Amino acid sequence: MTTLKTFIISIIISISIFPSFISPNPYCNQTCPGSILNHVQYPFGFSSSCEIQLNCTSNGTISINEFTVHELNHEELLVSLPTMCGRPIESLHHLYNNHYAPTYDNAILLENCTKNIQTCKLPETMMQPSLEVIDCNGQKGVYGNVSCYSGDKNSMFLDYENVTKSGCRFLLSGTVPKINGDTLGVSLHLQVVKLGWWLKGRCKCSDDAICTEFVSPIDGGDAYRCRCKDGFVGDGYEASSGCRKGSSSCNTLKYLFGHCKEHRPGVLLGGKTRRRLSEAKSAITIPIYSLKEIEKATNGFSEKQKLGTGAYGTVYSGKLSKGEYAAIKRIKHRHDSDNIDQVTNEINLLSSVNHPNLVRLLGCSLDKDDQILIYEFMPNGTLSQHLQRERGDGLHWPVRLTMAIEISQAIAYLHSTMNPPIYHRDIKSSNILLNYNYTAKVADFGLSRLGIVESSHISTAPQGTPGYLDPQYYENFHLSDKSDVYSFGVVLIEIITALKAVDFSRQHSEVNLASLAIDKIGRGLLDDIIDPFLKPIKETSILNSIHKVAEVAFRCLAFDSSMRPPMTEVATELQQIKVGNVVPCK
CATH class of the missing domain: 1.10.510.10 (Transferase(Phosphotransferase) domain 1)
Structure with a gap:
């Protein structure tokens, strides 16, 4: 009895001394099945235990609050704000949260303003055609009823009270400027709003990460974000993967999608086929199917299920084990090293993009020297x-x-x-x-x-x-x-x-x-x-x-x-x- 009592006490002491044995946070689901984004990195996720919760719908759409997410990077989200006449200006409040708020450089488009607003960061020459496009009066060329409001860059975020005190009744839409790297001007993202996000508290970044500290626009408390220094990859957070040595060009891909294909001389660019495929497999994050599963899905690559043949392979329709229809491309000349490079290249690129007008890569198969790519099914051809x-x-x-x-x-x-x-x-x-x-x-x-x-x-x-x-x-x-x-x-x-x-x-x-x-x-x-x-x-x-x-x-x-x-x-x-x-x- 004494021995059992001593054992229980020792366990209690161990737990109190070594709390890291117990996970401080419940499991955070970071995968959205069917989404082009597929996997997000810390601090985002799709369950209530995640630091910043996103929503994943049954059709793979990702949203935050009721706003569809178009883009996500290490400091901002781009969400949709469709044109809507008569939307109360107070609805702007839905874009503010304990972890995110509209950034100062948004051009918020407002209707029925009683005051002359002159705070828009975009040149009038650019805004005039944009305002004309979304005018709600039904009169060509009339844009005087729509006003543009932007914030003060010194505060980083839009001040909600200032916007609502602007003397405007309705929130029409949002426009975000985008700098063109090879031009002297900007282009516009229409019907969207840019949200800056943060974690609450003082910096908790890993080694080899840069911490950006600022004041939360919601409660005036401490806020921060982490980002790996050049030459390192990872999310940069102490509570997650931190930073590790890697190609600096991979930073963004690594943060968003949890992986980045790094160039390794002498492995993918040289050596035997099997060595290339082995290296490719180790870097792939999408589902990998066995050749047996693919043969079952296509009825042994049946001619009846052939959708077409191109320069690089033959495409078949198939039904995956989860009941999802897919287009399955079997690569030609599968022992050719150039084709292997193209396959692994396509896997890595398509695994790292997120856009509704790019075909989704659902999985692949690299068994027995067969290179097979599995895409979402597109029933209406080309x-x-x-x-x-x-x-x-x-x-x-x-x-x-x-x-x-x-x-x-x-x-x-x-x-x-x-x-x-x-x-x-x-x-x-x-x-x-x-x-x-x-x-x-x-x-x-x-x-x-x-x-x-x-x-x-x-x-x-x-x-x-x-x-x-x-x-x-x-x-x-x-x-x-x-x-x-x-x-x-x-x-x-x-x-x-x-x-x-x-x-x-x-x-x-x-x-x-x-x-x-x-x-x-x-x-x-x-x-x-x-x-x-x-x-x-x-x-x-x-x-x-x-x-x-x-x-x-x-x-x-x-x-x-x-x-x-x-x-x-x-x-x-x-x-x-x-x-x-x-x-x-x-």
Whole structure:
């Protein structure tokens, strides 16, 4: 009895002396099944025990409070705030929480103001067309009823009381400026708000991390954020993974998605196939399926389930073990080292992106020298198939324009939101897939590469698809974001004309669609090549819209890459073309 009593006392003493044996926090779920983001890092998670709780819906949408999350990084979230006329200004309060608040550089758009507001951080020349676009009076060119409010950068966040005392009745929407790295101006994110987030208290950052301290705009208490120093990867927090030696270019990817593919000379770039695949497996965070599971899902790669064959593999439809339908790509020449590099490259890039118009990678299989990629199922085929009437009876102009906007936003995200930027290198209509709702999604990242932040280009041998290749890139092997801009310009012309990018059945001078379009647009003869399906146009506004999109395409197809607009600007212009001058009140 004495021995048992002594044992119990010793256990109690041990627990009191070594509290680290007991986890200070319950389990925090950081995975959202079906989401493009998939996995988030500390301090975010999807259960009540997480420091900052996000919501994960059954369809994979991530939100915070009632606001959909578009982007998330080590200090900010970008959430949607759709245009809504008559929304009470007090509803802005929903964007404030003990862990987040709108940052000072938001342009909050307000209606029915009794005072003259002059605090907007955006130039009037930029705000004027934006305010015109979302005006709720139904009058073209009238934007005087909408005012723009921004905060004081010295306070970091918007002061809620100052906004509500502005003499305005309604909260219309939000606009966030975005600096274009290769231009002197900014582009605009419309109908969104940027939230800065923090943890409460004094700094609890790990070694090799930088702590940013500030005052909470909610209660005036201590607040902080951690970030790993250059040359280190991790989330930087004492309570989580901290920081470790690694490529500084991986910091953002490591923070957001819990992994980063690091270059290891002599392993992935040399050596035998199995060694490459073994190294790849160790870095993969998405589900890895066995070949047996894939064979079962595709009925032994049945011809009946074949969706198509491309340059790099054959795609089959399949039903995974969880009942989810998927597109399963079996890579050709699976013993070829270049193909293995492309497979591992695509896995790492697609595992690290988060955008509704990029195809989601659901898993992979690298068993028995087979390289197989598993994507979300896109039942409506490719944009190319619809433009060529291989599927469906033709797409109406509003649908085509919406798809163009979706594609441009996805590419802009790769160029401007990802750090380092991602250059797709094979933008073409056959790489644009359509889901159940005909939402366009960019696919096939086999040729994509990370951009080098310190340099304006990457030197590489020309790869891609004839008809879409940047002519300057083909001459000097310099790859930049503007190479994707050129390819997207070709896609825009395809959307307008439904002609193939390269067609040897056309006259010699018209084989290349880009050259044909530049000639026709330059001579004011665009109507000669507009898709006949679109020609019975009664609405002048539709015809004007087509011509405006053609003007955007013309700029994208400039031979000199410096003359092409950045994708952020292209996406903004296309969005403004779509909405015209008025957005209907909700």
